[in-house]
Amino acid sequence: MATLDILIPHYNDPEGLALTLRSVSRQTWQGDKRIVIADDGSRPDLRRAVAAIAEHSEIKIDVVFNEINRGRPFTRNVLLDSIESQYVAWLDAGDEWYPKKLQIQFDQVVLTESARMDKPFWVTCNYDWAWARRRKRKTAQRTEQDQVKALLVGSTLRAYLWTLLGPAQSFKDVGWFDERLPRLQDLDYFVRFVTHGGLIKNVKHDGALCVYHKSDLGREADEIRACNAYIFDKHRVLYNRYGDDFKAMRLYNMEMLSARFAQNNKNSKLTRQYMWRAFKARPKAFLNHALKSGFKA
Numbered sequence: 001m002a003t004l005d006i007l008i009p010h011y012n013d014p015e016g017l018a019l020t021l022r023s024v025s026r027q028t029w030q031g032d033k034r035i036v037i038a039d040d041g042s043r044p045d046l047r048r049a050v051a052a053i054a055e056h057s058e059i060k061i062d063v064v065f066n067e068i069n070r071g072r073p074f075t076r077n078v079l080l081d082s083i084e085s086q087y088v089a090w091l092d093a094g095d096e097w098y099p100k101k102l103q104i105q106f107d108q109v110v111l112t113e114s115a116r117m118d119k120p121f122w123v124t125c126n127y128d129w130a131w132a133r134r135r136k137r138k139t140a141q142r143t144e145q146d147q148v149k150a151l152l153v154g155s156t157l158r159a160y161l162w163t164l165l166g167p168a169q170s171f172k173d174v175g176w177f178d179e180r181l182p183r184l185q186d187l188d189y190f191v192r193f194v195t196h197g198g199l200i201k202n203v204k205h206d207g208a209l210c211v212y213h214k215s216d217l218g219r220e221a222d223e224i225r226a227c228n229a230y231i232f233d234k235h236r237v238l239y240n241r242y243g244d245d246f247k248a249m250r251l252y253n254m255e256m257l258s259a260r261f262a263q264n265n266k267n268s269k270l271t272r273q274y275m276w277r278a279f280k281a282r283p284k285a286f287l288n289h290a291l292k293s294g295f296k297a
Contacts, residue, residue, distance in 0.1 A: 002106065003032040003085040005168065008093055009075040011040040014049040016094030016213075024091070025059060029102035034085055035061040037093075038078045041069035073177035073185040076161075080172065088168045090161035094213055101125060101209040105165040108203045120173060120198045122166035125209040136211060143202045147194045149242055151187065152235070152250060157200070159190035162210060170198065178234075184227040191235055221262035221270055228254040252282035256289070 006024060010017050017037070024035065035057070039050050047065060054061035064078055079090075087109070091097065108123045124143065128136040141163065142156040150157035174193045177185045194200065203209070232239060232250065239247050255278035262270035279286040 001031040002087050002109075004029075004034070004087045004089060004102070004165075005083050005085040006033060006035045007076075007079040007082070007088060007090050008035065008037045009040060009072060009079065010037050010042065010050060010093040011069065011072075011075075012042045012046050013093050014046055014053060017050065018053060020091055020093050020095060021053065021057065021059075021061075023096035023098070025057075026099045027097065027102045028099050029106055031102075031106070032085070033059050035059055036064065036079055036082045037061060038064045038075045038082070039066065040071070040075040041066045071179065071182050073179045073181055076177045076185070077179070080176070083168050083172065086168060087165060088171050089165040091210075092162050095162050095211065096213075097210045098208065102165065104203050104205045104209060108201055109165065109167075111204075112201055117199070120167070120170040120193070121201055122164045122170060122193070122198065123201050123203060124160075124163040125203050125205070126207065127160070127163055128208040128211040129214060130211050131214050136208075138208045140206075141200075141202050143200050147200055148191065148238060149246075151190050151194065152238065152242075154187070154253075159184075159187040160212065161186050161189075162212070174198075181227050181230060183224055184231060188231055188234065191231075191238070195238065221258040221265070221267065221274065224261050225254060225258040225274070228257070248282055249285065252278050252285055255281060256286075 008017070008020060021035070024033070027033075037050060037054065039047055042050065050063060054063045062082065064082060066075060066078065087106075089102065089105075105123045105125060112121050112123070124141045126138060126140045129139045130136045139158070140156070141158065142150065145157070147157060151159055170193075174189055174196070178188050181188055190200075232254070239250060255274045259271050259274035259278060262268075262274060275286070
């Protein structure tokens, strides 16, 4: 039976962590699981709570503590360094796996490895998108397409680590998470994996296998925009590959995403600034969106 490391970054959310760990304990897959939690400089009382959760867990948990808050990419690099098992899966504190996730994904791992495909691979899955105070909505990961282009678009194939399971070496070979990206480091990591020959596979199962509890509250629109701009510059050659219209639409979406964050955090002035930038990038797309949504500047 395969061995699996489950890598979980955590910061100031022991209740969310407990929810996440309960979902791991309910997995039907019976292989050897080792959980690694990297706490990113939480408050002292919450660090003690994490230590207590780990001590009383039925599954083996190793906890690594950052002395100060270093950010998500640094913490994920700490987790990369901690890998010991043959396979790796990621899960963010506060999100959940449904009970059959690992079992169904390992079935796909067996199929992929038996095909003797000479490429590194990750196995993703469909997931439920659960906005705060809204009903869950299933989102499909479509892997039978140009995966580089699809990741840059971020609609039918999204760069979410917590959907993944794969051989440990396939994650190690990508290299470090970019610590200049406090947000969206997943996207950069996925793009680097695929452009260096990696392949993302989906499972033979149409249903959602995990749930992402989503909220924009407290997330800075300017930070999101800066990270998107950094990725655009870092991977400009890839954006250029798909032409000027593709680049203009990506810039439009960057501005609209930042406008959404600003609006959800009730910053009307910043919302209008980003919407104006979106209008300048793609006037027709902006007007179509405004007509469909009734969105007011």
